[in-house]
Amino acid sequence: MNVIKKILIIEDEKLSAERIKRLILEIRPNTEIVGMLPGVKKTVDWLSENDCPDLIMMDVKLADGLSFEIFNLTDVKCPVIFTTAYDEYAVKAFKYNSVDYLLKPIEKEELEAALIKYENVTIQPLSQQVLIESVLAQLQPKEYRRRFLLPYRDTYRKINVSDIAFFFSNMNISYANLFSGEQIIVSQTLEILEQELEPKNFFRINRQYILHIDSIEQIHNFFNGKLRLKVKNCDDPDIIVSRTKAPMLKTWLDF
Helix, strand or coil: CCCCCEEEEECCCHHHHHHHHHHHHHHCCCCEEEEEECCHHHHHHHHHHCCCCCEEEEECEECCEECHHHHHHCCCCCCEEEEECCCHHHHHHHHHCCCCEEECCCCHHHHHHHHHHHHHCCCCCCCHHHHHHHHHHHHCCCCCCCEEEEEECCEEEEEEHHHEEEEEEECCEEEEEECCCCEEEECCCHHHHHHHCCCCCEEECCCCEEEEHHHEEEEEECHHHCEEEEECCCCCCCEEECCCCHHHHHHHHHC
């Protein structure tokens, strides 16, 4: 079992850094916060002059650049948990590369789960160059699906993605609901569709729904920080967005 005694916080927003520190000390009162650094340069200097702590909490976007630059400038020989306010597409890059992350605003339960994970598994030092190249490659612009070619009777039918209001899954079957109200079965799972759809236009709000931005008619506050949505041509009156995803959805809609 790994014992986390010392943690370094790299975060350019003072309030966020203080919140992370407070949560860590609530969860592990005997943990020492060895530093709270706001940027790439100060972090590189600190790591060059000090022994690596047991764990680093590192924001992706810092005051003087992306935190990935740190790995190009110095050896990071301890495990890292990234914190990020990026949209879902960026988060997918972390998942894809098995890089641990916490989505802002960080919740106490999620932070505790991350700490327990690092205490109970053998952590290998991050491969800096592989990390940078693979994650940033995932964040580069890519081609997204523009249409579907679907079997229709004895022929085929072309459906433009721009005509689809939302996708949903029921009993392991995926459906595309058009803005016209028509419903069509598609062969892809929501997990595959999530990778293929343009994230500026589509957002996966929960396990059952992926919504086009123009399909959302109303947004209501729901209990415990959740949101309830009214969606065009959708019979479900209670499409709920979790407390974790609610800030991401609001940011997505506001950009």
